[in-house]
Amino acid sequence: MVFAVVAMIGNGGAAAELPRIASMNVCTDQLLLTLANPGQILGLSRYARDAFQSWAANEAQRYRMLSGGAEDILVLRPDVVVASLFDKRSTRELLKQKGFHVVEFGVPRSLDEVKHQIREMGAIVQHPDRAVAEIARLDAAIARARQAVAHKRYRVLPLSRRGWVSGSESLLSSLLTEAGLFNAAGELGVAFGGFASLEAIVNLKPDFIVVSDAGDTAEDDGRAFLLHPALERFYPPSKRIVVPDRLTVCGGVMLADALDMLIAELQRVER
Incomplete structure (x- = not known):
């Protein structure tokens, strides 16, 4: 076009x-x-x-x-x-x-689709060179993440308000997979996304949960789910990987920052 x-x-x-x-x-x-x-x-x-x-x-x-x-x-x-x-x-x-x-x-479901959209917008604004540079930045972040996670094979569960789980076919799952992590949501039968009970999450026993906020205040019932005593017992801060929603809610150049934050959070919880 x-x-x-x-x-x-x-x-x-x-x-x-x-x-x-x-x-x-x-x-x-x-x-x-x-x-x-x-x-x-x-x-x-x-x-x-x-x-x-x-x-x-x-x-x-x-x-x-x-x-x-x-x-x-x-x-x-x-x-x-x-x-x-x-x-x-x-x-x-x-x-x-x-x-x-x-x-x-x-809505992109994979990093390949994200790269396609970056190229498409680069063509629309007539700056394809900038799109190439941003894709290269994303590829470099993927490489850093893979190197950091190599051979660890952690099972993680992306968990949001009210027990919403990002499924194995979601963009966030694609990001985790590219980094070498395994999204345990597939074991709950969740594809794109869905709600999981507190009991199912605790019984799943992922190595870490991935959340968007490290705060300890429940401003509403949705947030209160993540601060339930059972989740806090099995998943204290040392078992929670924090990646803000603003880095993953859209498919775009910010995913490079999301991957770098993911690496930093893994290094924190491994200490």
Whole structure:
């Protein structure tokens, strides 16, 4: 696909003019922020500044926030709109009907799919060299993780609020597998993701659980699950690998940082 917009300039010659882009999703936000020139970004999703979800929340402060509807995009008239297949379908369809070029990204389930999306965004913003550099950074992080975990074969269980388990076919599982760890969620019969009981988790006996927060405060019932006395007994801080959600909720360049944090956490719990 070609995303170039050609314009005539001063001496009558033709030059490639970089496309102006609006993003509707927190995951496309982060790809865009990494690969595009600042002047190309017309607006980001309403969650772009949410530090819980976005690895690039601080950088997003300098850009316009979009409402999630079609109205502000219609006013901005970007050359390209990037969105997730999970964004409101009626909005995406309306923009297409109005003649906008809407590029839709799925949810990646593997690091190969993540790399494909980095290349795709690199093509959209017309900076494929930056995409190549970010993929190389991700590959280097994978290599470091594999070296750090070689021959250990730990069984780990990614565990979130209310007992949600990231399954063996999820992106987080792909990240763990690439590092040489084994996601024990498959032993619970969980593929993409699902809830597991406290009893099932304790009986599974993984070597470590992977959580997004090391805090010891239960601000609600969902968080309280992770602080249940039984889990705290069998999985104290020395048995918990902490990787924040903002590094794994999207498939993108932040996964290199997630892998480096995973290595650091393994070194901590092994001491």
